[in-house]
Amino acid sequence: MQQQPPSDAIVDQPPRCDECGLLLRHETRTRTWTYKGHAVSAEQPGWYCASDPAHEPVYDEADIAATEAVFLGLRADVEGTLSAAEIARIRRRLGLSQRQAGKLLGGGPMAFHKYEKGEVAVTRAVAVLLRLLDRHPELLGEIPGRLGRAA
Ligand SMILES: [Zn+2]
Missing domain, CATH: 3.10.20 (Ubiquitin-like (UB roll))
Known part of the structure; x- marks a missing residue:
């Protein structure tokens, strides 16, 4: 030693x-x-x-x-939104890059980068969508504008 x-x-x-x-x-x-x-x-x-x-x-x-995530998670639950860490977790679970997620779910290519840094809060609509996809990832295939491999 x-x-x-x-x-x-x-x-x-x-x-x-x-x-x-x-x-x-x-x-x-x-x-x-x-x-x-x-x-x-x-x-x-x-x-x-x-x-x-x-x-x-x-x-x-x-x-x-x-x-750190405990209070942020509580606040997100009460407000019906998602914390930055939850957003990142769900996106990864869906197998999407930040860029792909912004393209597919809306918000533009930088949206998830900003959500996951905590710079921008997700809207309630995006939060609801992500929660649903978290529980039913197979629904990702139902979203129009499904990306190609190169995206
Ligand atoms: Zn003391």
């Missing part, structure tokens, strides 16, 4: 609790998100205070990334 260079071996000091000053511990707790009266729970990694569960946890970048 190679010895790690010292720069890689440096471990950041855990953050301290804002409320009691105790060093926080990295662990996973159930967290609940709410949106317009709807709630969803998921396991949230984070830095938590051992002295009082009510003390405000600290979430680092990786912690936030781990559950």
Whole structure:
């Protein structure tokens, strides 16, 4: 085994609790998100205070990334739309490139690139169509203007 260079071996000091000053511990707790009266729970990694569960946890970048899709998904469900991650998942499941999806389902060649980056929200109509195709991918063949292989 190679010895790690010292720069890689440096471990950041855990953050301290804002409320009691105790060093926080990295662990996973159930967290609940709410949106317009709807709630969803998921396991949230984070830095938590051992002295009082009510003390405000600290979430680092990786912690936030781990559950980023949870709230976005809840909001999309409540609003009847789709999150960027869901759109990408469904498109891939249908075997379409971003360009092909924009051509076939409407919106133009850049539409799915923008949806999947979260730059543009899908309309409710596109969301409904994608949800249907997610459940019944065989319906893709029923859409007029089915693309050729070269598209
Ligand atoms: Zn504390």
